[in-house]
Amino acid sequence: MAISLNVNGETHEIDVDPATPLLYVLRNDLELNAAKFGCGLGQCGACTVVVDGEAVLSCVTPVSLMEGREITTVEGLGTIEEPGPLQAAFMEMQAAQCGYCIPGMMMSAHVLLRKNAEPSDREIRDALMTNLCRCGTHMRILAAIRRAGELMQQASAPTERRAG
């Protein structure tokens, strides 16, 4: 079937079997390789992307339902030259060991921070409940997400201060 996909603000026209999971289209057709194939069963979170502002597991998300919906992947958070606050914070805190889970972690964190820029550790743990990391960098991931929240607040702070 022909389908029009909106990914990171760009529209892509593709022709796929409607039974294909979104992850395969992102990686194979659009060559957006941030989202990873981990378990393929929606259990590890490595494939997490954002659809209409909510975290979804793209390996079990039917691409046939994505027409007209707004999809965001790590590629949409910033560029190598200008990393977004989450990307900058993960680099600053050296939150990646092997790094395979990190794009999924970042997308879950992105959804959380857009709703709440100052989450408690409890809230971060809840939001990342379905994102598994086997290397054990959890403490750095927590630190990176707290730092990203700070960076986001700093970015929006001057106008707010003036207003206050």
Add this chain to the structure above:
Amino acid sequence: MGGGTAIWANAGSALIPKGEEVDPVRFIRFLAVVLILILIVAAGLFAIAWRGEIEPVAAVDPSSFNEDLVAQGAQLAAVGNCIACHTVPGQPAFAGGLAIPTPFGTIYSTNITPDPESGIGNWSEEAFQRAMREGVDRQGRYLYPAFPYDHFTLVTDEDNRALYAFLMTREPVRSTPPQNDLPFPFNMRMILAGWNLLFLDKGPFQPDTAQSEEWNRGAYLAEGLGHCGACHTPRNRFGAVDSDRHFAGGEAEGWQAYAINATSPAPIPWDADSLAFYLRNGWHEWHGVSRGPMAEVTGNLGLLPDRDIAAIATYVASVMGEPDQTRRERAEQLKAEISQGQTAVQAAPATDTQAGDAQHPGAAIYASACAGCHNGSKPLPFGGLRFSLSTAVNAPNPQNIVNVVLFGLPPSDGEASAVMPAFANVLDDQQMADLLAYMRERYSEAPAWEDVADLVARTRSGQYKVAVRPADGIERGPENVGASGGAEDAED
């Protein structure tokens, strides 16, 4: 009050024929007689209904209880699943305060820790025995049957003694639950005296001498402390279990409690062995995983010795009865299909669509969202259940499969448990209805469900409240609570 006065006024005018002179003295005498009769009847009812206070006791020394008795009480408390209702997820165990929605209003569970002021710390064993047998608290107030004393009444004095020992040796917690939110007349506890006359069949349990000792042990645990029927038997309009429809299926916290009698919708009929395995482990290869409020039940039953689990299974299997020839043959056919299917799928994984499926709007959704686990090569508990075996897909009401697809199965913390991703953010109401229609058509011989999109919408919005909790200890719950509505209430 206004309504009452109007009724009496009408009664008066009916008794006094129009146009006759009324002798005021005779009329006053008549009124006095009526009033006295009313008072006598009221006093009689009051005498029946009245339950006195049992004197408070000074702090009970936890070390005064025999260790074996406390250990026995811990097992019994697991059978009773006391912790599930008497604990707010994430809060201290047994401290109460969980909102229990009922058709009559919201009831909050009580604090059953040994705190003397807010819990049951000043209850004597006699007061505890009376609460279990009669549904009356230490002060003599009627308890609401949300506390299933209509089942607990069957518990023996010895087992109540052990339960008392267990509860009185827990950590005391100072915590007063919120006031019940019940409209008049349900806020009048005295009306429960009438309810008890009608629906409370006082125990203790009387064994059936025609049955085996194991059967009787199972009946005692399942009908009494286990209170299976509190969820699995439908309730009448007074909120009492309808004993004519024993185990015919009911509802709990937004989940369907399936029929566990001869009308069980399980595609492969249960027997004592499969029931025992399921109650012990929380899953069975032909039936899937326990979830919703049943996950807490099987989680708790893990504490029981094998012989008690086997007894419950024997009893419940006997209530279900032997399946007829048709069901047995169908079961054998399903088992054969499953073993063939697993081999076939290993060769050609993922998309398990059939010719003609492409026309069904749910088929593509199923292939990419469900088939990976549910038609994969991994058997339970590592893979998902084949839906041809699923009670949820074969049940008369689609509520449970709606709950699971919307909210998923949240993982337990730090222990093995069932897990499934939530699809609420992927599927809209119609897409979910399409998916479920496809699953029903493909994996069940039962007729299509009706109005599924509407049910999905009401469940998603929280208008129909569903409690979603992980299978493990309820004390660690809130970070894993996924559903809006019921679960949020519970946290408040």
